Amino acid sequence: MKCIVCESYAFAHICSTCKTTFLSPALYKRTLANGVDILSFYKYEEIKELLFTKHTELGFYVYTILAKLSFKKFAKEFHTKEKFVSLAVDDTSRGGYSHTAILNNHLKTYNIQPLFNKLRATNQISYSGQTKLFREQNPRNFLLKKFKGDSIILVDDIVTTGQTLTQACTKVEEQGKTVSFCLTLTDVSLK
Numbered sequence: 001m002k003c004i005v006c007e008s009y010a011f012a013h014i015c016s017t018c019k020t021t022f023l024s025p026a027l028y029k030r031t032l033a034n035g036v037d038i039l040s041f042y043k044y045e046e047i048k049e050l051l052f053t054k055h056t057e058l059g060f061y062v063y064t065i066l067a068k069l070s071f072k073k074f075a076k077e078f079h080t081k082e083k084f085v086s087l088a089v090d091d092t093s094r095g096g097y098s099h100t101a102i103l104n105n106h107l108k109t110y111n112i113q114p115l116f117n118k119l120r121a122t123n124q125i126s127y128s129g130q131t132k133l134f135r136e137q138n139p140r141n142f143l144l145k146k147f148k149g150d151s152i153i154l155v156d157d158i159v160t161t162g163q164t165l166t167q168a169c170t171k172v173e174e175q176g177k178t179v180s181f182c183l184t185l186t187d188v189s190l191k
Contacts, residue, residue: 001013003015003018005022013062019065023046024069025042025069026041026042027039032162032165032166036166036169037182038159038181038184039074039181040190041074043186044158044186047186050066054099057096059097059099063099071103071107072107075107083111084111084151085114085153086104086112086154087152087172088119088156089165091117091119100156103157103185107153107155118145119143119144119145120142121141123140127160135164139163142167142171149177151178151180153179153181154168154169154179156182156184158185158186159182159187160188165182
């Protein structure tokens, strides 16, 4: 098969050279209006073509590679005595898999327990390419199922205006839990 980044022949969808050269994650920080920090691993422009695969069969493989390079690496280096629960934002399966569930799954360590099917949007309107006003007028209306754990890490793939993560934080905090921080693959605001 060919590497989808450089088109060289490879044994994986993205070759090891491209993983090292083009997909080495960095850590970027942004703070939501509610004071919760978002940590992201890539600038949007660096991986946008890869993100476009998310609703295709190829997206499963791409998101798994990106999760191993970023989320899994972060989790291995995140050493605390405090225990955390990570929740994927709206991990509903579309096209046979959930891209946010893939990211969340790669956080599993001694101090982070990924949970699934806990935070779901009841409003399925697509935010892709929409304005902040549109997003504010069409909230996700999250449904949060009960779970154990009080220190929460919210997981999403892309942060644009921050509306989705802000709404998710509000829903989690309504149940008396604390969102410690959010993790995303990329932040569109990064230049």
